[in-house]
Amino acid sequence: MNNKFYNIYNEFAKTIEEGSLKPNTKLPSEKELTEKYNVSRETVRKALNLLSQNGYIQKIKGKGSFVLDVAKFDFPVTGIVSFKEISQKLGKKSNTIVEELELITPNAFLQTQMDAGENDNVWKVVRVREIGNERIILDKDFFLESCVPNLTKDICENSIYEYIENELFINISFDKKVISVEKATNEDKKYLDLGDDTVVVVVKNYVSLNDTTVFQYTESRHKIDKFKFIHFARRN
Amino acid sequence: MNNKFYNIYNEFAKTIEEGSLKPNTKLPSEKELTEKYNVSRETVRKALNLLSQNGYIQKIKGKGSFVLDVAKFDFPVTGIVSFKEISQKLGKKSNTIVEELELITPNAFLQTQMDAGENDNVWKVVRVREIGNERIILDKDFFLESCVPNLTKDICENSIYEYIENELFINISFDKKVISVEKATNEDKKYLDLGDDTVVVVVKNYVSLNDTTVFQYTESRHKIDKFKFIHFARRN
DNA sequence: CAGTGGTCTAGACCACGGT
DNA sequence: CCGTGGTCTAGACCACTGA
Numbered sequence: 001m002n003n004k005f006y007n008i009y010n011e012f013a014k015t016i017e018e019g020s021l022k023p024n025t026k027l028p029s030e031k032e033l034t035e036k037y038n039v040s041r042e043t044v045r046k047a048l049n050l051l052s053q054n055g056y057i058q059k060i061k062g063k064g065s066f067v068l069d070v071a072k073f074d075f076p077v078t079g080i081v082s083f084k085e086i087s088q089k090l091g092k093k094s095n096t097i098v099e100e101l102e103l104i105t106p107n108a109f110l111q112t113q114m115d116a117g118e119n120d121n122v123w124k125v126v127r128v129r130e131i132g133n134e135r136i137i138l139d140k141d142f143f144l145e146s147c148v149p150n151l152t153k154d155i156c157e158n159s160i161y162e163y164i165e166n167e168l169f170i171n172i173s174f175d176k177k178v179i180s181v182e183k184a185t186n187e188d189k190k191y192l193d194l195g196d197d198t199v200v201v202v203v204k205n206y207v208s209l210n211d212t213t214v215f216q217y218t219e220s221r222h223k224i225d226k227f228k229f230i231h232f233a234r235r236n
Numbered sequence: 237m238n239n240k241f242y243n244i245y246n247e248f249a250k251t252i253e254e255g256s257l258k259p260n261t262k263l264p265s266e267k268e269l270t271e272k273y274n275v276s277r278e279t280v281r282k283a284l285n286l287l288s289q290n291g292y293i294q295k296i297k298g299k300g301s302f303v304l305d306v307a308k309f310d311f312p313v314t315g316i317v318s319f320k321e322i323s324q325k326l327g328k329k330s331n332t333i334v335e336e337l338e339l340i341t342p343n344a345f346l347q348t349q350m351d352a353g354e355n356d357n358v359w360k361v362v363r364v365r366e367i368g369n370e371r372i373i374l375d376k377d378f379f380l381e382s383c384v385p386n387l388t389k390d391i392c393e394n395s396i397y398e399y400i401e402n403e404l405f406i407n408i409s410f411d412k413k414v415i416s417v418e419k420a421t422n423e424d425k426k427y428l429d430l431g432d433d434t435v436v437v438v439v440k441n442y443v444s445l446n447d448t449t450v451f452q453y454t455e456s457r458h459k460i461d462k463f464k465f466i467h468f469a470r471r472n
Numbered sequence: 473c474a475g476t477g478g479t480c481t482a483g484a485c486c487a488c489g490g491t
Numbered sequence: 492c493c494g495t496g497g498t499c500t501a502g503a504c505c506a507c508t509g510a
Contacts (some may be wrong), residue, residue: 003479029495040481042278045496058409058448061496062488068448109306173294177467181437181460199435199460201417212294212304224417224435231413231467239498265476276500280479297477298508476508482501489495 004039005046012047016056016067018033023052023069026216027057030065098156099191100126104144110142113206114217121145126157131226135193138200147215167169171210178204179229188221201227240275244283252303259305266301291375291468310330328367334392335427336362339381346378349442350450357381361392364427367462373430374436374457383451407446414440415465424457437463 001007015021028036033044048065051057059065104124106116116122122142129137141160143151147170155163164170182202184194192200200221207216237243251257254262264272269280284301287293293333295301340360342352352358358378365373377396379387383406400406419440428436436457445451 005479022506043480043484045481048496054412055412058333059496060445060446060489061489062494064495066448162448172471174291174468174470176291177465177469179415179463179465179467181435181463199417210294212298212302227415227417229413229415231415232410234410235408241498267476277502279499282498284477295477296508297506300476313482399495473510476510477506479503479505481503482498484498484500486498487496489493491492491494 002039005043005050008033008037008039008044008047009050012051013054013056016051016070019071021067023067023071025067027065027067041068053234067116081147086126091219094132095130096157097128097130098125098153099128100124101151101153106142110217114142115213116144123148123151125151125160126191133224134223135191136223136226138188138191140219140221142217144213149207170215173208173210173212175205175207177206180204182221182225192221192223194223197224199224203229238348240273240325241279241286244269244273244275244280246284247285248287249290249292252287252306257303259307260304261303262288263301263303268411272382275348289470314324329365330368332393333364333366333371334361335364336360337387337389342378346453350378350380350453352380359384359387361387361396362427363392370459372459372462373425374424374452376455376457378453380449380451383445406451409444409446409448411441416440417460428457428459430459435460439465449450 012021012027027033027048029065030041030048032039033039033048034041038073040165048057048059049109052059055068056070057065058068067106102120102124106120107113110122111117111118114122123145125141125143127139127141128135129139139217143160148164148168151160161172165172180202181199184192184198184200188194188200194200201224203220203222205216205218205220206214208214209220248257248263263269263284266277266280267283269275269284270277273280284293284295288295288301290304291304293301294304338360339357341354342350342356342358346352346358347354350358361375361377363375363377363381364371365375379396384400384404387396397408401408416438417435419430420434420436424430424436430436436459439454439456439458441452441454441456442450443454444450448468
């Protein structure tokens with residue numbers, strides 16, 4: 001992105017994440033920022049509102065903008081985050097094992113979950129996520145072949161998102177996640193180190209493009225003791 | 237709120253939720269909306285961006301704004317939603333049982349979870365949520381007495397949020413939720429209809445004011461088969 | 473090409489906080 | 492009172508869409 005407001009947002013987001021800007025620090029006023037960056041006030045405000053929305057700062061009318069304690073928000077809050085991004089942030093050794101990779105004809109269930117008809121082929125990818133030698137997550141991904149024509153084991157072992165965004169230049173627009181707890185299936189028991197667990201956390205993820213077609217459906221099945229979901233939300 | 241952009245937002249949000257504006261309908265162009273509402277384009281855009289952010293519409297450059305299928309997003313997505321609001325939307329008979337209501341001195345754990353020192357008193361409220369005669373959720377709420385001086389059984393049986401916002405005029409600014417699965421405690425087994433369940437879903441909620449103080453900490457402990465969390469997020 | 477949304481500007485008025 | 496952020500305006504230029 002080559003937007004002025006986005007560059008300003010990024011500069012502050014980075015310095016706050018690094019910790020160079022300490023919590024409770026007061027940012028320069030909007031007027032001062034317009035002068036520093038040579039932009040209009042509305043542009044400054046776009047950047048600050050983004051920071052506020054994403055939990056980086058708190059704006060207080062009549063007082064100013066103050067840095068929030070991002071350390072409290074362990075993960076990046078809000079948005080789609082790939083497994084690779086997460087494990088990098090955690091700093092733990094992680095591993096992805098591709099168990100299945102094939103083109104299939106979508107069954108009735110899949111046709112209701114994503115925008116696929118009988119005649120659309122769908123990539124099915126089954127992967128196991130290991131962190132520190134423990135098999136923790138079972139990811140079952142389904143992609144429309146019409147959007148993602150080629151998939152290789154190599155791509156699946158790395159970040160499929162990186163491939164989709166940086167190689168195919170597909171613009172992901174939004175996603176919907178549904179989190180619930182379900183009985184562990186035989187597949188879960190086969191692929192995961194469940195021990196005595198009888199249930200898993202299931203995250204169903206519907207990923208949509210600009211034209212609102214659901215081009216990806218993913219079921220992430222998590223070992224319960226390793227699952228954690230964090231959610232930051234502004235009120236208004 | 238008496239903002240122009242907020243009124244426009246609300247008008248569309250309502251008609252979309254009702255279904256009077258069908259999915260895939262094209263909204264009037266931004267130019268047309270400026271004329272219809274007699275406002276500037278940036279004001280129209282503020283309203284439309286809010287609608288987009290909250291999953292009501294999809295904006296496509298060069299084409300226009302289109303109504304999304306809100307029915308897919310069961311609950312109101314993003315934000316703090318009280319139990320009362322949820323059960324109303326579900327249309328099921330619900331009941332709240334206040335099991336405990338007392339002023340306590342916060343222990344070490346509570347002091348780390350919210351902005352309470354040894355000398356601050358804290359309201360402890362323990363409530364059980366029943367939907368259709370099944371005890372499903374155990375809510376343990378803690379409020380700073382300095383923010384919420386009075387709490388009665390009556391208030392707790394209804395919506396504490398309604399009381400806080402409409403009676404005390406406290407401005408909630410943001411919240412952080414942490415969702416995980418934990419072993420059921422004896423308290424869980426005592427208050428909930430767990431059957432053979434050995435675990436519960438725990439939602440820890442940290443609620444902050446404008447000045448960023450965490451004035452409320454809540455632990456919602458859910459029966460696993462009735463738990464569902466939905467999350468809509470834009471990408472950008 | 474005309475119409476659309478995305479970004480940006482310069483300036484205005486308001487409501488709030490603290491002095 | 493001044494400085495702060497919140498709202499709003501009128502107008503500009505750009506990039507994308509579809510005829």
